Amino acid sequence: MLVWLAEYLQANVATGFNVFSYLTMRTIMGILTALFLSLWMGPWLIRKLQVLQIGQTVRDDGPQSHLSKSGTPTMGGLMILFSILVAGLLWADLSNRYVWVTLLTLTGFGLIGLVDDYRKVIRKDPNGLIARWKYFWQSVLAATVAVYLFWSAKQPVETQLLIPFVKDVMPQLGALYILLAYFVIVGTSNAVNLTDGLDGLAIMPTVMVAGALGVFAYVTGNVNFSSYLQIPYIPEAAELTVVCAAIVGAGLGFLWFNTYPAQVFMGDVGSLALGAVLGVIAILVRQELVLFIMGGVFVMETMSVLLQVGSFKMRGKRIFRMAPIHHHYELKGWPEPRVIVRFWILSLILVLIGLATLKLR
Template sequence: MLIYLTEFLAHYISGFGVFKYVTMRTIMSVLTALVLSFIIGPKVIRWLIRLKVGQSVRLDGPETHLVKTGTPTMGGVMILFSVTISVLLWGDLTNHYLLIVTLTMLAFGVIGFIDDYKKVAYKDPNGMRSRTKYLWQSIIGLIAAYSLFAMAQVPTEHELLIPYMKDTFIHLGAWTVVLSYFVIVGTSNAVNLTDGLDGLAIMPTVMVSAALGVFAYMTGHLYFSAYLTIPYIPGVEELTIFCAALAGAGLGFLWFNAHPAQVFMGDVGSLSIGAALGVVAVAVKQELVLFIMGGIFVAETLSVILQVGSYKLRNGKRIFLMAPLHHHFEQKGWHESQVIVRFWIVTIFLVLIGLASLKIR
């Protein structure tokens, strides 16, 4: 909203003209989300404590986690609030990319909120039935995927870009909707599975979001996209505002989620921010790069799939000591903080590899 005010004021005070640039609004977006998180964080935590919205810990998990029972969950609402307010203040609300990713994030947040509520109200770590949750994720994911497909402005938006290869695309046509659906829903569940330790999911989210913001800015810039030989998609640069807001809100949340956590994000946070990352990756045509940069999310998901498959097909035999993957390393003797920091380091490495695709072509 402030973009319209600053445009008006620029007619009288030239200095306000700086806010028409995406770069300036990106800076303001990340700062706004970060400050908002710091301000509302303590209030949200106290509110959740009063409501007795405590986390139920799975009994078959590491014994060290039992002390976390009762820690306030559903803290993801502070992320959603900070991101939404920041986008409303600094984003161009006529931009359909920005509207789609924000509305998708909030819709997945509603699913997560219901799931969390069932967990805390009935003291059931499983929450919403998996089929029901996946059904609603699928409905919203398909709506988002089709919206991006229907509102495409250039043919490149219906193609799959192959990273590290110059001008190499796979034309998908209407199959783009299917790919987008799996990216959005898959990333949502992958972040959800990763959110099992203090700060484990949020910091990789911050790093991947920041990197996707770089891709969004370059992809929406006519000259930069031509120089880097990546698709030019007009208007997609506005997603830089969203990515910055998510990174800022994530850092603000990490202040309270760092070990030992004062609050957990819950499904209301993990499902929504995962879906948001998926939508941004689809919009900027970096689905495969997201797969690389979000390697930790991918590994966590694969560990669960392989564990379940092995258990069912090999008469109860397991591949990992425990799934998801972070619990496997805990069972091997790694301290929780070791697992967290090492996963962060791996994410930094993978994000740099992903960003390298801008030049290595």
């Protein structure tokens, strides 16, 4: 929105306003805007949630140390979504279809999470939104986004598969692109949701992955960098740098209140939306497989649940003491902060490996 204002002021008032049309400047302003908005909104939202008695319900079959968290305000993801949306609408180029795809995906999955949280904490339904209905609406949104991106593709590279560490093999997916996009969006959404079980555990890897995706968006949308790195040039992808910056800013602002011991939890309204938007950005910059690497913590958490359920159904035995796997380490005696920080370190390593694929090709 402010891009148009800057262009108007540059043409009619002074040329100095041109600085606000630069992508790098708007990226910086996007991260700062989202950060300050979330820091400003946090105390107010926490007080509001406390007054309304919208607190987390803790299951008694989990780690006993979590029982003290019962009643902690949840649905704090609202501050994340609000900050990202405002920063994105202010600083991104709203004529860019990629910007609208990401912001609408964020909003759509946020609404699904909001309904789930509402049923859990207000209607006191421990199961929240029935699983099949949650998956149904996730599928509807993801399929809609996938079909739109496929049919609106303007160049063949937008539907090719980029393989990490390989520069000469980029198979054309055709209609399989829709299937891949669908699974990436739904899978990432649920993976972040499963990871969100300890204070700050999900938000910091999300911030790191979003920052790395911002780097991918910038170089993919820059003709010189993309040519030098031998990656596809997708002009519209550059604008996603601003959206990624907004995610980083909003995430860091939320972490201020979510760090151990947490004053607020993000709830499904935050985790489902953040996972989905990471997935759709990875699709738009053609880095779905790299997302699998950088989001390795999310993958590990998801696989631990699948293996646990599969093993119990087939063998009647559990592989882990509890799933997702962060609970396994808690039950082994690791203090919660140790689990969180070690998972953060692992996430940082995986993000750096993902960024290395830009040059190691």
